[in-house]
Amino acid sequence: MKKLWILTCLIVLLTACSSTSGENGGERExxxxxxxxxxxxxxxxxxxxxxxxxxxxxxxxxxxxxxxxxxxxxxxxxxxxxxxxxxxxxxxxxxxxxxxxxxxxxxxxxxxxNTSGFASPAEKNIESPKDFEGKTYGGWGDPVEQEVISSLMKGENGDPDKVDIVNMGNTDFFTAVERDVDFAWIYYGWTGVEAELRGQELNMLYLTDYSEKLDYxxxxxxxxxxxxxxxxxxxxxxxxxxxxxxxxxxxxxxxxxxxxxxxxxxxxxxxxxxxxxxxxxxxxxxxxxxxxxxxxxxxxxxxxxxxxxxxxxxxxxxxxxxxxxxxxx
The missing domain is CATH 3.40.190.10 (Periplasmic binding protein-like II)
Incomplete structure (x- = not known):
């Protein structure tokens, strides 16, 4: 009887340990x-x-x-x-x-x-969507990009056909605007803040400043x-x-x-x-x-x-x- 009682206690103890044994034990399970x-x-x-x-x-x-x-x-x-x-x-x-x-x-x-928008170095002189004319946009190849650019430009009497759109893939924004493109679509909370830390002045055209429907x-x-x-x-x-x-x-x-x-x-x-x-x-x-x-x-x-x-x-x-x-x- 005593052996049975000891065995029962051991089983209870082992069960308790397995349910609270931390990262590699029963708690994780x-x-x-x-x-x-x-x-x-x-x-x-x-x-x-x-x-x-x-x-x-x-x-x-x-x-x-x-x-x-x-x-x-x-x-x-x-x-x-x-x-x-x-x-x-x-x-x-x-x-x-x-x-x-x-x-x-x-x-x-x-x-x-929506905290995103089109960003460009201040020296590119892009201060409104109409200023996209004659400039090169660097994107990732989604049709929505062209439509957003077109929508914003038409609202400012700009001609979307005068924008050159290229796919810059995963190229870093700062590298791209220095080497290949004039403006790109960014989240200000990350890339815009990084520009501040770099001391690089950006012109930022937030989508929400031009259309309520783009505040998604x-x-x-x-x-x-x-x-x-x-x-x-x-x-x-x-x-x-x-x-x-x-x-x-x-x-x-x-x-x-x-x-x-x-x-x-x-x-x-x-x-x-x-x-x-x-x-x-x-x-x-x-x-x-x-x-x-x-x-x-x-x-x-x-x-x-x-x-x-x-x-x-x-x-x-x-x-x-x-x-x-x-x-x-």
Whole structure:
């Protein structure tokens, strides 16, 4: 009887140890493995994700999150196919995906307003879209680029046919404008801030200064329709942790910048800190809470894309996004 009691105690003890043994034991096994794919190399658009991982917000929701790069397949394709559970995309890319019946849904806006625009060194004297005439634009080969340039130029009585558009691929912006092109499309929160640190004056033409319809969500947090239909608890838990991460980044720019630097040591520390200081107020901006999306924003940009021949058919905007998984404030 005594031997049986000892054996029972040993079994209980071993079970307890295995469930709390830390990184290599049962605690990790009790967490649900989740994969998040970025849209690009890590930068301050992604800070809240790394904060959620480092501060344990994912773990509090029972999740073990692996953050990966998109590779050649792209984030939307990986999320749609189930090879990644969540991803980072942008409204323009997701809209085109939905029209092609790719089942990806936006579950949160990472930045409330579009912070992108056309940038050029000040000495190029590009101060309005009309000044694009006779200049060379360096892009990445997406049809949306030509349509945006055309739309902005026509609004300023410019001639889009007088712009030379070349594909500069992954060439660094600063190298490209010095060597090959006159202007390019950038996110000010990263490349614009880098220009400030370099002491290089830019002329920045924000899309939102020329058209309300171009104030779309970029980037956004996504998942696939299957998760929403079959595992909404996972989507809710993940979104809650991410929301906590971005709220921390809003409240603590310097601390959150350091978390990103520690997670991705190859990043330029000075750039990360300056970019985070600039971007943190932009995450939520004038919205009632971080992540919320307005149907009018989706409809405006969808209409613009359709009117400019970028979509084969109109999209029911309400099917492309949802606010239902954001935590209640």
């Amino acid at each position: 009790s967490l649900q493995d989740v994969t998040l794919v970025l849209d690009w190399t890590p930068n301050t658009n992604h800070t809240g994700l790394y904060v959620a991982k480092e501060k344990g917000y994912f773990k509090e929701q029972g999740l073990n999150v692996d953050i990966i790069m998109p590779g050649e397949a792209g984030a939307d394709q990986l999320v749609a196919s189930g090879k990644a559970d969540f991803g980072i995309s942008a409204q323009e890319a997701l809209t085109k995906a939905r029209v092609q019946d790719i089942p990806v849904v936006s579950i949160a806006a990472i930045i409330q307003h 969500y970029t980037p956004v947090l996504t998942t696939n329709q299957k998760h929403i239909d079959e595992d909404p608890e996972l989507v809710e838990s993940f979104t809650k942790a991410v929301s906590q991460g971005y709220q921390f980044a809003i409240d603590e720019p310097e601390k959150s910048a350091n978390i990103l630097i520690d997670a991705v040591p190859d990043l330029d520390k000075e750039l990360v800190k300056a970019s985070q200081k600039w971007l943190s107020p932009k995450y939520k901006d004038d919205a009632e809470q971080w992540g919320v999306q307005d149907q009018a924003v989706w409809e405006n940009y969808t209409d613009w894309m359709y009117e400019n021949g970028l979509l084969d058919q109109e999209l029911k905007a309400s099917e492309a996004f949802t606010n239902e998984f954001l935590p209640e404030e």
